Amino acid sequence: MTALTTVAVYQKELRELVSIEIENVLEKMANGFVDSFEDYKSLVGKVAGLRTAIDLMDEADRILSEKYR
Numbered sequence: 527m528t529a530l531t532t533v534a535v536y537q538k539e540l541r542e543l544v545s546i547e548i549e550n551v552l553e554k555m556a557n558g559f560v561d562s563f564e565d566y567k568s569l570v571g572k573v574a575g576l577r578t579a580i581d582l583m584d585e586a587d588r589i590l591s592e593k594y595r
Contacts, residue, residue, distance in 0.1 A: 541583060548576050 530538075551569050560566045
């Protein structure tokens with residue numbers, strides 16, 4: 527069994543927090559807690575930004591795994 531480093535634990539926790547935030551925003555939208563079209567656009571932008579953050583984390587992991595094989 528491999529021991530997780532502090533960095534690996536941090537990465538895992540950050541991904542989980544970002545995923546939870548995406549779920550929370552989508553739930554808010556699905557349950558009709560959007561007061562205006564501007565609010566809707568803001569929430570859609572937030573989800574897009576959070577998904578981009580996850581994509582960038584994945585890309586950083588890929589780059590580092592190739593660099594330090």
